[in-house]
Amino acid sequence: MGGTFDPIHHGHLVAASEVQTLLGLDEVVFVPTGQPWQKANQRVTPAEHRYLMTVIATASNPRFSVSRVDIDREGPTYTLDTLKDLQRQRPDAELFFITGADALSQILSWRGVDQMWDMAQFIGVTRPGHLLSDAGLPRERVILKEIPAMAISSTDCRRRVQSGQPVWYLVPDGVVQYIGKYNLYRPGAGEIRED
Numbered sequence: 001m002g003g004t005f006d007p008i009h010h011g012h013l014v015a016a017s018e019v020q021t022l023l024g025l026d027e028v029v030f031v032p033t034g035q036p037w038q039k040a041n042q043r044v045t046p047a048e049h050r051y052l053m054t055v056i057a058t059a060s061n062p063r064f065s066v067s068r069v070d071i072d073r074e075g076p077t078y079t080l081d082t083l084k085d086l087q088r089q090r091p092d093a094e095l096f097f098i099t100g101a102d103a104l105s106q107i108l109s110w111r112g113v114d115q116m117w118d119m120a121q122f123i124g125v126t127r128p129g130h131l132l133s134d135a136g137l138p139r140e141r142v143i144l145k146e147i148p149a150m151a152i153s154s155t156d157c158r159r160r161v162q163s164g165q166p167v168w169y170l171v172p173d174g175v176v177q178y179i180g181k182y183n184l185y186r187p188g189a190g191e192i193r194e195d
Protein backbone atom coordinates (compact mmCIF):
# COMPACT_ATOMS: atom_id res chain seq x y z
CA MET A 1 0.00 0.00 0.00
CA GLY A 2 1.60 3.26 -1.12
CA GLY A 3 0.89 6.64 0.37
CA THR A 4 2.32 9.94 1.41
CA PHE A 5 1.34 9.00 4.99
CA ASP A 6 1.66 12.60 6.19
CA PRO A 7 0.68 11.40 8.76
CA ILE A 8 -0.43 7.77 8.61
CA HIS A 9 -3.91 7.42 10.16
CA HIS A 10 -6.46 4.75 11.05
CA GLY A 11 -8.09 5.01 7.61
CA HIS A 12 -4.87 3.63 6.08
CA LEU A 13 -4.52 0.94 8.73
CA VAL A 14 -8.12 -0.29 8.48
CA ALA A 15 -7.86 -0.42 4.68
CA ALA A 16 -4.67 -2.49 4.88
CA SER A 17 -6.00 -4.81 7.57
CA GLU A 18 -9.30 -5.40 5.75
CA VAL A 19 -7.64 -6.19 2.42
CA GLN A 20 -5.10 -8.45 4.11
CA THR A 21 -7.92 -10.45 5.67
CA LEU A 22 -10.32 -10.42 2.70
CA LEU A 23 -7.67 -11.62 0.25
CA GLY A 24 -5.67 -13.73 2.71
CA LEU A 25 -2.45 -11.83 1.95
CA ASP A 26 0.78 -12.97 3.61
CA GLU A 27 2.07 -9.43 4.07
CA VAL A 28 1.05 -5.82 3.55
CA VAL A 29 4.01 -3.61 2.70
CA PHE A 30 3.48 0.08 3.45
CA VAL A 31 5.51 2.18 1.03
CA PRO A 32 5.81 5.87 1.98
CA THR A 33 6.30 8.01 -1.13
CA GLY A 34 9.56 9.82 -1.70
CA GLN A 35 8.44 12.79 -3.76
CA PRO A 36 4.68 12.64 -4.44
CA TRP A 37 4.78 14.50 -7.78
CA GLN A 38 1.02 15.04 -7.93
CA LYS A 39 1.27 16.87 -4.58
CA ALA A 40 4.09 19.14 -5.85
CA ASN A 41 2.08 22.27 -5.03
CA GLN A 42 1.77 21.37 -1.34
CA ARG A 43 4.25 21.19 1.52
CA VAL A 44 5.12 17.58 2.35
CA THR A 45 6.84 16.59 5.61
CA PRO A 46 10.41 15.21 5.20
CA ALA A 47 10.35 11.56 4.16
CA GLU A 48 12.21 10.30 7.26
CA HIS A 49 9.46 11.60 9.55
CA ARG A 50 6.74 10.01 7.38
CA TYR A 51 8.71 6.76 7.23
CA LEU A 52 9.22 6.63 11.01
CA MET A 53 5.56 7.40 11.74
CA THR A 54 4.63 4.54 9.38
CA VAL A 55 7.01 2.17 11.20
CA ILE A 56 5.54 3.18 14.58
CA ALA A 57 1.95 2.75 13.34
CA THR A 58 2.51 -0.70 11.84
CA ALA A 59 5.00 -2.21 14.32
CA SER A 60 2.51 -4.25 16.33
CA ASN A 61 1.01 -6.13 13.35
CA PRO A 62 3.11 -9.14 12.31
CA ARG A 63 1.62 -9.01 8.76
CA PHE A 64 2.60 -5.35 8.26
CA SER A 65 6.00 -4.10 7.14
CA VAL A 66 7.38 -0.83 5.77
CA SER A 67 9.56 -0.43 2.69
CA ARG A 68 12.02 2.38 2.01
CA VAL A 69 12.14 1.79 -1.77
CA ASP A 70 10.33 5.00 -2.67
CA ILE A 71 12.06 7.26 -0.16
CA ASP A 72 15.52 5.91 -1.03
CA ARG A 73 14.99 6.40 -4.80
CA GLU A 74 15.79 9.89 -6.08
CA GLY A 75 13.32 11.96 -8.04
CA PRO A 76 9.54 11.84 -8.29
CA THR A 77 7.84 8.68 -7.03
CA TYR A 78 6.16 6.54 -9.67
CA THR A 79 4.28 3.38 -8.67
CA LEU A 80 5.72 1.62 -11.71
CA ASP A 81 9.17 1.94 -10.07
CA THR A 82 7.74 0.86 -6.70
CA LEU A 83 6.34 -2.33 -8.23
CA LYS A 84 9.60 -3.05 -10.09
CA ASP A 85 11.60 -2.66 -6.87
CA LEU A 86 9.22 -4.83 -4.84
CA GLN A 87 9.21 -7.49 -7.55
CA ARG A 88 13.02 -7.51 -7.56
CA GLN A 89 13.08 -7.96 -3.78
CA ARG A 90 10.35 -10.66 -3.77
CA PRO A 91 10.68 -12.45 -7.13
CA ASP A 92 8.19 -15.18 -6.19
CA ALA A 93 5.51 -12.90 -4.77
CA GLU A 94 2.21 -12.06 -6.41
CA LEU A 95 1.77 -8.31 -5.94
CA PHE A 96 -1.41 -6.43 -5.06
CA PHE A 97 -1.51 -2.65 -4.78
CA ILE A 98 -4.06 -1.18 -2.37
CA THR A 99 -5.62 2.19 -3.18
CA GLY A 100 -8.48 4.21 -1.80
CA ALA A 101 -11.34 5.22 -4.09
CA ASP A 102 -9.85 8.71 -4.59
CA ALA A 103 -6.46 7.41 -5.68
CA LEU A 104 -8.03 4.76 -7.93
CA SER A 105 -10.03 7.45 -9.72
CA GLN A 106 -6.75 9.20 -10.62
CA ILE A 107 -4.83 6.11 -11.66
CA LEU A 108 -5.03 6.75 -15.40
CA SER A 109 -2.94 9.89 -14.80
CA TRP A 110 -0.10 7.85 -13.26
CA ARG A 111 3.13 7.47 -15.19
CA GLY A 112 3.36 4.29 -17.27
CA VAL A 113 -0.04 3.08 -16.12
CA ASP A 114 -0.36 0.63 -19.02
CA GLN A 115 2.72 -1.28 -17.88
CA MET A 116 1.47 -1.43 -14.28
CA TRP A 117 -1.53 -3.65 -14.97
CA ASP A 118 0.77 -6.60 -15.74
CA MET A 119 2.78 -6.15 -12.57
CA ALA A 120 0.08 -6.16 -9.88
CA GLN A 121 -3.60 -6.50 -9.19
CA PHE A 122 -5.06 -3.22 -7.96
CA ILE A 123 -7.39 -3.33 -4.98
CA GLY A 124 -9.66 -0.30 -4.78
CA VAL A 125 -11.29 0.25 -1.40
CA THR A 126 -14.22 2.43 -0.38
CA ARG A 127 -13.50 5.81 1.21
CA PRO A 128 -16.14 8.20 2.58
CA GLY A 129 -16.83 11.08 0.17
CA HIS A 130 -15.43 9.28 -2.88
CA LEU A 131 -17.05 7.10 -5.51
CA LEU A 132 -15.42 3.69 -5.91
CA SER A 133 -15.47 2.74 -9.58
CA ASP A 134 -13.45 0.72 -12.05
CA ALA A 135 -14.87 2.58 -15.05
CA GLY A 136 -12.26 2.80 -17.79
CA LEU A 137 -9.92 0.39 -15.99
CA PRO A 138 -9.16 -3.21 -16.98
CA ARG A 139 -11.75 -5.17 -14.99
CA GLU A 140 -9.58 -8.30 -14.70
CA ARG A 141 -6.78 -6.33 -13.00
CA VAL A 142 -8.87 -4.30 -10.55
CA ILE A 143 -10.74 -5.65 -7.53
CA LEU A 144 -13.14 -3.40 -5.63
CA LYS A 145 -13.74 -3.95 -1.92
CA GLU A 146 -16.05 -2.33 0.59
CA ILE A 147 -14.36 -1.67 3.92
CA PRO A 148 -15.55 -0.01 7.17
CA ALA A 149 -15.92 3.73 6.58
CA MET A 150 -13.24 5.82 8.22
CA ALA A 151 -13.82 9.51 7.49
CA ILE A 152 -10.21 10.43 8.22
CA SER A 153 -7.68 12.18 5.98
CA SER A 154 -4.09 13.24 6.54
CA THR A 155 -5.09 16.75 5.47
CA ASP A 156 -7.64 16.92 8.28
CA CYS A 157 -5.12 15.51 10.80
CA ARG A 158 -2.56 18.18 9.80
CA ARG A 159 -5.14 20.96 10.07
CA ARG A 160 -6.24 19.73 13.47
CA VAL A 161 -2.69 19.72 14.84
CA GLN A 162 -2.04 23.16 13.34
CA SER A 163 -5.11 24.59 15.07
CA GLY A 164 -4.42 22.87 18.39
CA GLN A 165 -7.19 20.24 18.10
CA PRO A 166 -6.47 16.65 19.17
CA VAL A 167 -5.72 13.82 16.76
CA TRP A 168 -6.04 11.14 19.44
CA TYR A 169 -7.89 8.09 18.04
CA LEU A 170 -7.58 9.37 14.44
CA VAL A 171 -3.94 8.26 14.34
CA PRO A 172 -2.21 5.61 16.51
CA ASP A 173 -1.08 6.79 19.96
CA GLY A 174 2.61 6.50 19.02
CA VAL A 175 2.03 8.76 16.03
CA VAL A 176 0.32 11.38 18.24
CA GLN A 177 3.38 11.29 20.47
CA TYR A 178 5.79 11.43 17.50
CA ILE A 179 3.98 14.48 16.09
CA GLY A 180 4.26 16.17 19.49
CA LYS A 181 7.91 15.22 19.98
CA TYR A 182 8.99 16.73 16.64
CA ASN A 183 6.40 19.50 16.72
CA LEU A 184 5.14 18.49 13.25
CA TYR A 185 2.39 20.32 11.37
CA ARG A 186 2.99 23.61 13.10
CA PRO A 187 4.54 26.57 11.27
CA GLY A 188 8.32 26.14 10.88
CA ALA A 189 8.22 22.61 12.29
CA GLY A 190 9.43 19.20 11.19
CA GLU A 191 13.11 19.73 10.40
CA ILE A 192 15.27 16.61 10.70
CA ARG A 193 18.84 17.41 11.70
CA GLU A 194 21.48 15.87 9.44
CA ASP A 195 24.24 15.73 12.10
Ligand SMILES: Nc1ncnc2c1ncn2[C@@H]1O[C@H](COP(=O)(O)OP(=O)(O)OP(=O)(O)O)[C@@H](O)[C@H]1O
Binds near residue numbers: 002004099103
Ligand atom coordinates in the same frame (compact mmCIF):
# COMPACT_ATOMS: atom_id res chain seq x y z
N1 LIG B 1 -9.89 7.04 5.19
C1 LIG B 1 -9.46 6.28 4.18
N2 LIG B 1 -10.18 5.21 3.75
C2 LIG B 1 -9.75 4.46 2.69
N3 LIG B 1 -8.59 4.69 2.01
C3 LIG B 1 -7.84 5.73 2.40
C4 LIG B 1 -8.24 6.57 3.49
N4 LIG B 1 -7.29 7.54 3.65
C5 LIG B 1 -6.38 7.33 2.69
N5 LIG B 1 -6.68 6.25 1.93
C6 LIG B 1 -5.91 5.71 0.81
O1 LIG B 1 -4.58 5.49 1.27
C7 LIG B 1 -3.63 5.79 0.25
C8 LIG B 1 -2.62 6.81 0.74
O2 LIG B 1 -3.31 7.98 1.06
P1 LIG B 1 -2.59 9.33 1.55
O3 LIG B 1 -1.34 8.98 2.29
O4 LIG B 1 -2.50 10.29 0.43
O5 LIG B 1 -3.65 9.82 2.65
P2 LIG B 1 -4.74 10.98 2.56
O6 LIG B 1 -5.51 10.94 3.83
O7 LIG B 1 -5.51 10.86 1.28
O8 LIG B 1 -3.77 12.24 2.51
P3 LIG B 1 -4.03 13.77 2.14
O9 LIG B 1 -5.26 14.23 2.89
O10 LIG B 1 -2.77 14.46 2.59
O11 LIG B 1 -4.22 13.81 0.64
C9 LIG B 1 -4.46 6.28 -0.96
O12 LIG B 1 -4.68 5.17 -1.81
C10 LIG B 1 -5.76 6.72 -0.32
O13 LIG B 1 -6.83 6.64 -1.22
Ligand SMILES: O=C(O)c1ccc[n+]([C@@H]2O[C@H](COP(=O)([O-])O)[C@@H](O)[C@H]2O)c1
Binds near residue numbers: 038
Ligand atom coordinates in the same frame (compact mmCIF):
# COMPACT_ATOMS: atom_id res chain seq x y z
O1 LIG C 1 2.88 6.51 -10.44
C1 LIG C 1 2.39 7.65 -10.42
O2 LIG C 1 2.53 8.46 -11.35
C2 LIG C 1 1.62 8.07 -9.17
C3 LIG C 1 0.93 9.28 -9.11
C4 LIG C 1 0.25 9.62 -7.95
C5 LIG C 1 0.24 8.74 -6.87
N1 LIG C 1 0.90 7.55 -6.98
C6 LIG C 1 0.95 6.64 -5.83
O3 LIG C 1 -0.32 6.47 -5.24
C7 LIG C 1 -0.19 6.24 -3.85
C8 LIG C 1 -1.07 7.22 -3.10
O4 LIG C 1 -0.57 8.51 -3.39
P1 LIG C 1 -1.03 9.81 -2.56
O5 LIG C 1 -0.40 10.96 -3.31
O6 LIG C 1 -2.54 9.80 -2.62
O7 LIG C 1 -0.50 9.67 -1.18
C9 LIG C 1 1.32 6.40 -3.54
O8 LIG C 1 1.92 5.12 -3.50
C10 LIG C 1 1.82 7.19 -4.73
O9 LIG C 1 3.19 6.98 -5.02
C11 LIG C 1 1.57 7.20 -8.08
